Amino acid sequence: MAQGSEYAQDICQLCADICQKCGDECGQHEAEHCQECAQACHRCASLCASMVA
Numbered sequence: 001m002a003q004g005s006e007y008a009q010d011i012c013q014l015c016a017d018i019c020q021k022c023g024d025e026c027g028q029h030e031a032e033h034c035q036e037c038a039q040a041c042h043r044c045a046s047l048c049a050s051m052v053a
Contacts, residue, residue: 019045
């Protein structure tokens with residue numbers, strides 16, 4: 001992103017998609033560590049998505 005790569009937005013979108021799916025999967029499990037993982041992944045997905053213009 002800092003160097004203006006033409007692929008920066010694609011990479012951010014891919015990261016957002018992967019983190020969202022990971023969070024969705026972990027969120028299906030009741031264990032506390034899975035819920036914590038889901039929250040972290042969803043935060044990451046949100047931040048990555050915010051970088052896509």
